Amino acid sequence: MMPAMSLPPARILAVDDEPELTELMQYHLVRAGHQVTTAANGWEAIASIRANRPDIILLDLMLPDLDGFGVCEILRRDPSTATIPIVIVSAWSSPDSRLLGLELGALDYLTKPFSPQELVERVNRLIHARAV
Numbered sequence: 001m002m003p004a005m006s007l008p009p010a011r012i013l014a015v016d017d018e019p020e021l022t023e024l025m026q027y028h029l030v031r032a033g034h035q036v037t038t039a040a041n042g043w044e045a046i047a048s049i050r051a052n053r054p055d056i057i058l059l060d061l062m063l064p065d066l067d068g069f070g071v072c073e074i075l076r077r078d079p080s081t082a083t084i085p086i087v088i089v090s091a092w093s094s095p096d097s098r099l100l101g102l103e104l105g106a107l108d109y110l111t112k113p114f115s116p117q118e119l120v121e122r123v124n125r126l127i128h129a130r131a132v
Contacts, residue, residue: 010055010127012036015045015071016089017064021112025058025089028116029123042066046074049081056126058119059106061090061097072104085126089114 012034014025022038029036037052039045042063049057057075061068068088075081087108088101098109108122 008127008131010034010123011052012056012058012123013039013045013048013052013054014058015039015042015063015068016058016060017041017062018060021060021089024116025119028120032120032124034123040064042068042071045071049075049084053081054084055130056123057084057086058089058123059086061088061092061101069100069104072101072106076105085130087122087126089119 012029014022014036015038016022017040019040026036026038037048037054039048042065045057045059046066059068059071063071068090072086075084075086086106087110088106089110089112090097091112093111101109107126110119110122
């Protein structure tokens, strides 16, 4: 087993309309040493991102107002948010959804249900890659 990497804490925004899921993500990521805020819909996420500029965004695709694809498009068109890493966290597991998410600028795609340990590992990998 590899030793744990020493990483600076990341500011993470978890976007999902299921409060239980954002609480689960927040719990595990805070335990891993990160700061996590949440948003329940696309427009709330856009406002939070512009105000707080997180290091990583965990983004559901099925949101009540502006879906995750729309959030990706808006963020990638804005130079101030275009480089923030996005991990899509979605129940949509079709190759088409995954491909579209990656084409719109997401760096990773995690299918629900997921293991909290896998979520933390993927976030830590992105943080480590940005720190190198």
